Amino acid sequence: MLVIKILASFALFGSIAWAITAPGYDSIISAITSLSALISAFIFQKKKVVYPSQKQSVSGDGFGLQAGGDLNVGNISISNEREPNAR
Numbered sequence: 500m501l502v503i504k505i506l507a508s509f510a511l512f513g514s515i516a517w518a519i520t521a522p523g524y525d526s527i528i529s530a531i532t533s534l535s536a537l538i539s540a541f542i543f544q545k546k547k548v549v550y551p552s553q554k555q556s557v558s559g560d561g562f563g564l565q566a567g568g569d570l571n572v573g574n575i576s577i578s579n580e581r582e583p584n585a586r
Contacts, residue, residue, distance in 0.1 A: 500544050507537035 510533035518526035556563075 500540065504537065504540045507533060507540050511537050 511530065514526060514529035514533045518530045
């Protein structure tokens with residue numbers, strides 16, 4: 500994004516110099532276009548996305564599942580009995 504800001508700044512200064520030395524529609528439109536490009540480079544700069552941290556508390560005989568995105572859980576049977584091969 501810094502490169503775009505630098506190039507838009509050079510284009511703005513160049514088009515202003517062109518508008519001063521040879522005033523006309525082409526040079527003025529060029530100055531307005533480069534100014535709008537420079538302004539939009541500052542307005543629409545990429546913002547850092549901050550994701551909230553996840554917290555979870557499970558009490559008793561409960562269980563908790565936590566994921567950063569979509570979570571699909573198959574057939575979960577909740578019972579107090581343990582299966583013979585469960586660890």
